[in-house]
Each structure stands twice: as structure tokens, then as C-alpha cells.
Amino acid sequence: MVTADNLLFVLTLVAALGCGLIAGLFFAFSVSVMRALAQLPTAQGMAAMQAINMVIINPIFLMVFLGTAAVCVFLIIAALLGWQQVPGAVYLLVGSVLYLVGSLLVTMGFNVPMNESLAAAAPTAPDSASLWAGYLTRWTAWNHIRTVAALVAAASLTLALCY
Numbered sequence: 378m379v380t381a382d383n384l385l386f387v388l389t390l391v392a393a394l395g396c397g398l399i400a401g402l403f404f405a406f407s408v409s410v411m412r413a414l415a416q417l418p419t420a421q422g423m424a425a426m427q428a429i430n431m432v433i434i435n436p437i438f439l440m441v442f443l444g445t446a447a448v449c450v451f452l453i454i455a456a457l458l459g460w461q462q463v464p465g466a467v468y469l470l471v472g473s474v475l476y477l478v479g480s481l482l483v484t485m486g487f488n489v490p491m492n493e494s495l496a497a498a499a500p501t502a503p504d505s506a507s508l509w510a511g512y513l514t515r516w517t518a519w520n521h522i523r524t525v526a527a528l529v530a531a532a533s534l535t536l537a538l539c540y
Contacts, residue, residue, distance in 0.1 A: 385455055386538065388448050389469065393534035395445030396476050400527035402438075403480075407524050411517045419509045423500035426512075430492045446481045449473035452534075464540030472533030479526020487519040 410429070414422040449472075456469040463469065491512055498508055 385452075385463065388451060388455075389534055389537050392445055392448040392452055392473065392476070393531050393538065395441050395448065396472065396480075396527050396531035396534060398441050399445060399476075399480055400524055400531055403520055403524035403527060407517060407520050411513060411520070415513050419506045420500035422513075423495065423498065423505060423509050427496055427500070430496060442481075442484075446477055449476045449530075453477075465537035468533045468537035468540070472530040472537065475526050475533065476530035479530070480523050483519055483523050483526070488516060488523070491516050491519075 414425055416422075417425065452469045452473045456463055456466040456473070460466050495508075495512055498505060502508075
């Protein structure tokens with residue numbers, strides 16, 4: 378029989394795993410993908426990132442990225458409504474808010490707009506080198522923030538499972 382406690386446990390586990398998957402994806406970009414793209418000639422690096430930005434928008438990524446966000450919204454509500462009764466409510470709240478703000482909102486507010494600007498640019502245009510250099514610096518800095526936020530969110534949600 379499914380109880381509220383069992384459902385909360387399963388959703389917390391799903392959110393923790395989703396945060397971990399997204400943290401790993403962001404981490405891979407920060408420590409390898411962006412560094413590799415930066416070593417390519419400008420036109421090749423830009424074209425490669427434009428291609429990555431197209432293929433990353435797929436059902437599997439969206440299910441994990443947005444599905445985790447949806448579960449986090451539920452966990453925030455559960456934590457706030459059951460603050461006194463839900464064991465580890467503070468960890469649910471912290472982890473969920475960190476994911477929503479540090480991963481989802483940072484992505485939508487910073488990384489996606491930069492990706493859209495990059496998509497509109499011609500890799501062989503005269504100003505592409507300065508555009509690409511600025512993109513690499515800013516995009517990667519925001520990606521570091523997303524990585525840490527998703528990782529700490531995963532840790533916080535994992536701690537909630539211990540209660």
C-alpha cells in the first residue's frame with residue numbers, strides 16, 4: 378500500500394537522483410567539454426557548441442531536467458505544509474530550492490539566453506572570436522554555479538532520505 382511517507386520517500390529519491398544526474402552533466406561541461414571547445418579554432422568551437430545546444434534539447438534531457446524541477450516544487454510544498462511532521466523537511470526545502478534557483482533559473486536566465494545569442498551568430502563572422510571568447514568565459518562561470526547548486530541539492534535531498 379502506498380502511504381504519504383512512502384510517496385515522499387520515493388519522490389525525494391527521484392529528486393536526489395535527478396539533481397545528481399544534472400550535476401554530473403554540468404560538471405562534465407565545466408571540466409572537459411568547454412575546455413575542449415576552447416582549444417578548437419573559433420569557428421569550429423562555435424559550430425560544435427551550436428550543435429550541442431541543439432541536440433541537448435531532447436526528451437530524455439528534458440524529462441530529467443524539468444521532471445526534477447517538478448518534483449522539487451512538490452517537495453517544497455510538502456516541506457512547508459508538513460514542517461513539523463515531515464522528517465528532514467529543512468533538507469527537502471534547501472535541496473529543492475537550490476535546484477530550482479541554482480540549476481533551473483540560472484539555466485533559463487543566463488545559459489539559455491547566451492545559447493540563443495550564440496545560435497544567431499555566424500561562426501565565420503569577423504567578430505566571432507570576441508563573441509566566442511566572451512561566451513566561453515561567461516557561460517562556463519554560470520555553469521560552475523549550476524554544477525555546485527545541483528550537487529549541493531542532491532546532497533541535501535540525500536540527507537533528507539536519512540530521516
